Structures are given as C-alpha cells and as structure tokens.
Amino acid sequence: MTAELVLQVVLTVAAGLIGVGLFGALSQQTIVMVMMGLELVLNGVLLAGGAAWYFLAPDLPDAQMLVVVALVVMAVEMAMGFAVTIAFYRARQIDMIDMASDLRG
Amino acid sequence: MLTDLGGWVIATVVALGILSVAAGIAVFVVDSMARATFALLASFLAVAGVLLALDLVYLAVVTALMMTIEMAIMAVFMIMFMMNPAGLMPMTMVHNAKGSAVIGAGAFAGLTVGIWTVDWPTRDVSRPADSTRQLGEAIMGSHMLVMLVIGIGLFATIIAGTVLATARGRYDRFGADLAAEHPDDPVPGGLPR
Known part of the structure; x- marks a missing residue:
C-alpha cells in the first residue's frame, strides 16, 4: 500500500466520521446528543488534520496547529453546550431542542 | 513515510479507523445514553x-486525556438532565x-x-x-497569533459559561x-453587594 493510498484511506475514515456526526447533529432531539454529533464532526477534522500533516506537509507546523484549534473548538463547544443545557433546564425543565423551537431566529 | 514503518502500522491505522467510525455509528444506535457516551469515547x-x-505523540496524548475527562463529564450530565439516560425504556428521540x-x-x-479524485501531491521533504x-516552536513563534486568539476565545467561554449557568x-x-x-433572596442571609 503506497503512502498516498494510506492518506486517502485515512481521509475517507475522517469523511465517514463527519458524515455520521452530521447525521447525529441534525437528527437527534436531545441537546447532549446533538453535542455528541458535533463532537464526532470535529473528531473527523482531528483525523484529517493529523493525516494532512504526516502525508502532505510534515515540514510545516500548520496542520498541527489546525488540530490544536479543533481541540479548542471541542472544549469551547462542550463548555457552552453544557452551560446552555443548564440554563434551559433552569428556565423550562426541558432537555430536548424541539421544546425550545420558539427560539428559532 | 508510513510505509517504511512496516505493514503492521498500516494495518493498525486501518483497524483503528474502522473502529472509530463503527463506534461513531454506535453512538446513535444504542438505547442507553451512557453507552452512547462511552461509544463516543471509544x-x-x-x-x-x-x-x-502518525508520529503526533503530543496531540494523540492530549486528545486521549481530554476526551476521557470530557466524556466522564458528559456521562454525569446525561444522568443529571436526560429523561432516559440508562436506556431502560427503548425509545427513539429523533426528528427528520x-x-x-x-x-x-x-x-x-x-x-x-x-x-479519491484529487491528485494528491507527493512531497519529499524532511520530517x-x-x-x-515543531508544534511548540510554532506556538511560541510563527503561530503565536493563533494561540492569542485561542486564549481570548477560551476566556470569553469562561465568562459566557458562568453567566449562562x-x-x-x-x-x-x-x-x-x-x-x-x-437583596431579594429566597433565604435571607446572602452576601451584600
């Protein structure tokens, strides 16, 4: 298996994670499950960033920085998601996004 | 390149890749939300x-440690807030x-x-x-602006999370x-301003 083929296989796996995560984020009703879908999408970005560094530009740190940014986005998403979950539950005793559809912009 | 490391490394990468997607699918298939959390961790x-x-030792360790703690917190939130955390009553909570x-x-x-259609460049560069x-020198040197923005973003997250919660x-x-x-407190005795 050539290195280029390995890159394509790893990127396909990352695309699979992004596809599954997108399905979850769009289809789930529970707020925390929506967050799980978004985390899976970012998981795919982590994998794609790591593969891009190793196979395409190992002499440059840019792809590694992309992975760091994706990790930070994950942390921010979790923190804000849980804060919103707490605020929702305090205000309305709800845990599902369909019960907050009046917040649609 | 990776092929220099031997076929077993490639086999491991492929097996772990399949495992990651399978676990990702399991997140939305299992009934129990606690199991879904641990599937996401897997x-x-x-x-x-x-x-x-892929030689990214630091990022791999950070990912593993951060996600283990994050999923532990997520499991706690599941049990605190969700209506069916243990999946004892099989129910589908999906729309569209x-x-x-x-x-x-x-x-x-x-x-x-x-x-599979892009003609990926093959670069023969020094690893x-x-x-x-390499990452540490980039963070403290050429890519410091990225870290500054990340720091401000995380600080804003701390404030916004506290305000919301x-x-x-x-x-x-x-x-x-x-x-x-x-102060208009339900129980008197709170701190003054």
Missing part, C-alpha cells in the same frame, strides 16, 4: 491511536431522521469523491525529529438598577 481513543501512529441521513450520506459521498518540538445573578437580587437596599 471513537476518540481510536482517532488518538491513529494520531499516535431520513432527511438527516440523506444529508450525512451526501456529505460523506461528496468528501469521498473529492478525496522533523520531534513533532512536539448562574441561577441568580446580582440583577435578580438587587433589581434591574441594582438599587435595592436589601
């Missing part, structure tokens, strides 16, 4: 394993599943077509001896103009 650990095989599946499959198909050192702030206690003489 997916993250598999990706961390792939990063480890068919449309979502079409969009997810469409995104996967589009990305896959791109991945750094230590990828962690606070049950009763000072405006609830002292009125909209903060002019009340005594």
Whole structure:
C-alpha cells in the first residue's frame, strides 16, 4: 500500500466520521446528543488534520496547529453546550431542542 | 513515510479507523445514553491511536486525556438532565431522521469523491525529529497569533459559561438598577453587594 493510498484511506475514515456526526447533529432531539454529533464532526477534522500533516506537509507546523484549534473548538463547544443545557433546564425543565423551537431566529 | 514503518502500522491505522467510525455509528444506535457516551469515547481513543501512529505523540496524548475527562463529564450530565439516560425504556428521540441521513450520506459521498479524485501531491521533504518540538516552536513563534486568539476565545467561554449557568445573578437580587437596599433572596442571609 503506497503512502498516498494510506492518506486517502485515512481521509475517507475522517469523511465517514463527519458524515455520521452530521447525521447525529441534525437528527437527534436531545441537546447532549446533538453535542455528541458535533463532537464526532470535529473528531473527523482531528483525523484529517493529523493525516494532512504526516502525508502532505510534515515540514510545516500548520496542520498541527489546525488540530490544536479543533481541540479548542471541542472544549469551547462542550463548555457552552453544557452551560446552555443548564440554563434551559433552569428556565423550562426541558432537555430536548424541539421544546425550545420558539427560539428559532 | 508510513510505509517504511512496516505493514503492521498500516494495518493498525486501518483497524483503528474502522473502529472509530463503527463506534461513531454506535453512538446513535444504542438505547442507553451512557453507552452512547462511552461509544463516543471509544471513537476518540481510536482517532488518538491513529494520531499516535502518525508520529503526533503530543496531540494523540492530549486528545486521549481530554476526551476521557470530557466524556466522564458528559456521562454525569446525561444522568443529571436526560429523561432516559440508562436506556431502560427503548425509545427513539429523533426528528427528520431520513432527511438527516440523506444529508450525512451526501456529505460523506461528496468528501469521498473529492478525496479519491484529487491528485494528491507527493512531497519529499524532511520530517522533523520531534513533532512536539515543531508544534511548540510554532506556538511560541510563527503561530503565536493563533494561540492569542485561542486564549481570548477560551476566556470569553469562561465568562459566557458562568453567566449562562448562574441561577441568580446580582440583577435578580438587587433589581434591574441594582438599587435595592436589601437583596431579594429566597433565604435571607446572602452576601451584600
């Protein structure tokens, strides 16, 4: 298996994670499950960033920085998601996004 | 290149990749939300394993440690807030599943077509001896602006998270103009301003 083929296989796996995560984020009703879908999408970005560094530009740190940014986005998403979950539950005793559809912009 | 490391590394990368996607699918298939959390953790650990095989030791360890703690917190939140955390009553809590599946499959198909049709460049460049050192020097040197923006973003997240999660702030206690003489607390004895 050539290195280029390995890159394509790893990127396909990352695309699979992004596809599954997108399905979850769009289809789930529970707020925390929506967050799980978004985390899976970012998981795919982590994998794609790591593969891009190793196979395409190992002499440059840019792809590694992309992975760091994706990790930070994950942390921010979790923190804000849980804060919103707490605020929702305090205000309305709800845990599902369909019960907050009046917040649609 | 990776092929220099031997076939077993490639086999491990492929196996971990399949595991990560399978665990990702399991997140939305299992009834129990606690199991879904640990399936997501398995997916993250598999990706961390792939990063480890790709010489990104530091990022792999950070991913594994961060996600283990994050999923532990997530499991606690599941049990605190969700109506069916243990999956004892099988129930589907989805909306527009068919449309979502079409969009997810469409995104996967589009990305896959791109991945397998792009003529990827083959670059014969020198690999750094230590990828962690390369990242550290970038963070403290050429890419410092990225870290500055990340720092401001995380600080804003701390403030916003605290504001959102606070049950009763000072405006609830002292009125909209903060002019009340005594705080309006359900149980007296709270701190003055």
